[in-house]
Amino acid sequence: MNAGTILATVVPLTALAGLLLLGRSGRRLWVMTLIAVAWGIAATYIVIQVNDRWAQAFGLTSLIVLGAPIAEEITKAVALPFLSLSRRAAWFVDGAVLGAATGTGFAIRENWMYLERVGADQTISLAIARVTSTNLMHAGCTAIVGAAIVLAYSRGWRARIALSLGALAIAIALHSTFNRLTVNDDASTLLVTVAGIGVFAIAVGIVFLGFSISARWVRQDLANQGATTSEQAALSGGSVADVLDAFESRYGPDAARLAEQLVQAQRQLAIAQHSGRFSTAEIGSLRSETDSLRRNIGMFQMMWLRSHLPVDASALGLWTLVPDSALATHDPNELTNSGMWARLDESMEARTTQSDTTTQP
Secondary structure, eight states: OOHHHHHHHHHHHHHHHHHHHHTTOHHHHHHHHHHHHHHHHHHHHHHHHHHHHHHHHHOHHHIIIIIHHHHHHHHHHTTHHHHTTSTTOOSHHHHHHHHHHHHHHHHHHHHHHHHTTSOGGGHHHHHHHHHTTHHHHHHHHHHHHHHHHHHHTTSOHHHHHHHHHHHHHHHHHHHHHHHHHHHOTTSOHHHHHHHHHHHHHHHHHHHHHHHHHHHHHHHHHHHHHTOOHHHHHHHHTTTHHHHHHHHHHHHOHHHHHHHHHHHHHHHHHHHHHHHSOSOHHHHHHHHHHHHHHHHHHOHHHHHHHHHHSOOSTTOOSGGGGOOGGGGSOOOGGGOOOOHHHHHHHHHHHHHHHHHHHHHOO
């Protein structure tokens, strides 16, 4: 395996890993992501037969600007409805990641085929050209279809068909537009690269759109439970690690481990309730899990934890916004009282002042 082949394999997988981490779904989707990559590789064996027949019937230019976009986008997307049946693909961000994985697998296999046709002195330059443009286009186009399929899952059959076919049409149009640039003598290499990056940016935008939607869940949850200003500031500041560090210093690693499990369980419950992909029984099971974790943590420990972060049953969507970076180690001594403890301190101070005033002669 030469350097160009290694480059054409590692770079697309690295971009996919970055999208997987950005979507905060690595632990949940990694097996399905591998399956999606494998299907993308397998899809090339089907597409090449269709493309050859299209070129013979309509010519090479027609294949590039029309035949290949249609055949490749449809074939890449074939596995996505089956992958979306899994409960692990809980919302449209997961669908975008799986779609990007399929497109990445397809692009890698296509890279290998192209690199076999050039000399050893051209492999690196060709690999760089493809991983910075065509590979990103393939991943971005299929991400759009994957997001639409998962988004449509909880809707009626008409909406499912309309959303899925609409997304597929968009993917084919973007693919066709990109391919037209590659055969246009007036289009520069920079323009082709920008086009590929732009399509992949759509996949990244879908992931960030998921963040904004989960932010609405957070605001709704906070409003419903009447969280204090200090609690809201702590959450928006990403200080979950501060809380968990201070919690561990007070109650030990076992309690902290359960507290972190509670955070993750509430995040899973949030996605389950808002995605429409889970049955009432499954949501009830997740609620039972979070209730069990609260009991296992202990009454006094939960009292302290509730004072700094809303971790009751009403706080369904809070943890969808918590980034992995929020779990970094911080100085627990910087944490200040807030929430219930702060209110308790104020109440005790007021009672003490009132008692002193009453007992004075």
